[in-house]
Amino acid sequence: MTQPSPPKDQLFQTPANGDFRFDDKTAAVFDDMIARSVPWYDEIQRMTGEIAADFARPDTSLFDLGCSTGTSLLALDPIIDPAVRFVGVDSSQEMLDKARQKLAACPSGRAFDLVQADLHQTQVVENASVVVMNLTLQFIRPLYRERVIRNLHQGLNEQGCLILVEKLTLGDSLFNRLFIRYYYHLKKRQGYSESEIAHKREALENVLIPYRPEENLELLNNAGFRHVEEFFRWYNFSGLIAVK
Numbered sequence: 042m043t044q045p046s047p048p049k050d051q052l053f054q055t056p057a058n059g060d061f062r063f064d065d066k067t068a069a070v071f072d073d074m075i076a077r078s079v080p081w082y083d084e085i086q087r088m089t090g091e092i093a094a095d096f097a098r099p100d101t102s103l104f105d106l107g108c109s110t111g112t113s114l115l116a117l118d119p120i121i122d123p124a125v126r127f128v129g130v131d132s133s134q135e136m137l138d139k140a141r142q143k144l145a146a147c148p149s150g151r152a153f154d155l156v157q158a159d160l161h162q163t164q165v166v167e168n169a170s171v172v173v174m175n176l177t178l179q180f181i182r183p184l185y186r187e188r189v190i191r192n193l194h195q196g197l198n199e200q201g202c203l204i205l206v207e208k209l210t211l212g213d214s215l216f217n218r219l220f221i222r223y224y225y226h227l228k229k230r231q232g233y234s235e236s237e238i239a240h241k242r243e244a245l246e247n248v249l250i251p252y253r254p255e256e257n258l259e260l261l262n263n264a265g266f267r268h269v270e271e272f273f274r275w276y277n278f279s280g281l282i283a284v285k
């Protein structure tokens with residue numbers, strides 16, 4: 042079912058008042074914001090679905106950690122066995138309210154469990170064949186990331202998979218600078234002005250903390266994943282698949 046077009050993101054036309062937050066203002070424009078801010082967002086959703094469909098098993102759960110407005114759950118619904126339980130987790134009630142609205146229009150009749158939880162505090166994953174964590178680990182404070190990944194590894198069944206998409210920083214300062222510049226070119230092509238880009242960068246500075254590719258790989262290997270591979274890369278954005 043087609044969803045109405047999301048309102049346009051104009052949040053950073055004026056300087057942000059403090060750190061970036063997933064509040065009601067962000068939730069209202071989030072779908073437009075993410076589609077214009079993440080390279081190949083639709084293709085990432087498609088690949089997430091393609092991979093998830095191969096690992097999802099009946100009578101297990103598929104978790105979407107940081108499900109935001111439910112876009113991935115909605116995209117996964119038609120391609121995943123109805124006997125797989127769908128659980129969306131997010132700390133922001135405003136984002137979950139949007140997700141609830143969108144998912145209510147879903148024609149399949151699948152029950153979606155939407156859980157408000159802070160991944161810093163709560164271990165939510167159990168009996169899972171698939172965990173999707175797209176563009177969310179980067180918002181978890183670095184001190185907690187190892188525990189979060191270990192917990193979700195524990196809650197995955199054998200042969201279950203984690204799909205992890207993250208923005209990256211790079212150890213090599215030349216490439217890091219270049220890739221950030223290319224990313225800002227993308228944002229300009231998507232209609233954001235230089236001041237909007239700068240205001241958002243400032244707002245995200247203390248909140249979105251990207252890891253280097255090798256740090257993410259280390260997290261997954263240390264947690265005990267047996268197979269880890271990059272399935273998507275665009276400059277400073279990466280998608281990883283990890284199988285238990």
Ligand SMILES: C[S@@+](CC[C@H](N)C(=O)[O-])C[C@H]1O[C@@H](n2cnc3c(N)ncnc32)[C@H](O)[C@@H]1O
Pocket residue numbers: 063075106107108109110112113130131132133136158159160161174175176177180181
């Ligand atoms: C960039 S969005 C994720 C986008 C979404 N996965 C997608 O593909 O459309 C990050 C989400 O993570 C959520 N989030 C941030 N910190 C969190 C935490 N500590 N616990 C749970 N959710 C969190 C935010 O509320 C937000 O909805």
